[in-house]
Amino acid sequence: MSKNVIWAVEGSIKEGQRAALNTVMHDMIEVTSKEVGSLNYEWTLAEDGSTIHIYERYADEAAAKAHLTTWGKNAARFIAAVDISRVVIYSxxxxxxKASFAGAVMMTPIGGFAK
Known part of the structure; x- marks a missing residue:
């Protein structure tokens, strides 16, 4: 099975915080795109205009841990704009x-492949 580390973050944009979210999203996408081992970093918005999902995939655990440094630099700005409702780790x-993701849903891979 893949050694990739994959997780998804789900949340709701706080009232009046869409512009702030757009700013932090742009900044985080820019810096994450330059991280070694960052494979996917995709932000999506539901039709309701307030529910967001962020899909993240890293080449390995070292790359995932390196990304957490980027997250740490932007976490306060993100949390000011979004109520995180769930984090699911698929690896x-x-x-x-695991300790970096208190309260996350931990999924254990049982089959499949990654190309």
Whole structure:
């Protein structure tokens, strides 16, 4: 199975915070696109105009951990604009990485492939 580390973040944009979200999203996409091992970083918006999902895939756990440094630099701005409702991790990860995601839903891969 893939050694990729994959997670998704789900949340709702806070009232009056769409412009702030757009700013932090732009900044985070720009810096994440330059990270070694960052494979996917896709932000999507539901038809309701307030529900967002962010799909993230990293080459391995080292790349995922490196991204958490970027997250740490932007977390306060993101959390000021979004109420995070759920984080789902779709990979087997170390206890150290799990600890970075308190309350996340942990999914264990049981089959499939990545190309």
């Amino acid at each position: 087997s990860v170390s206890e150290e990485l």
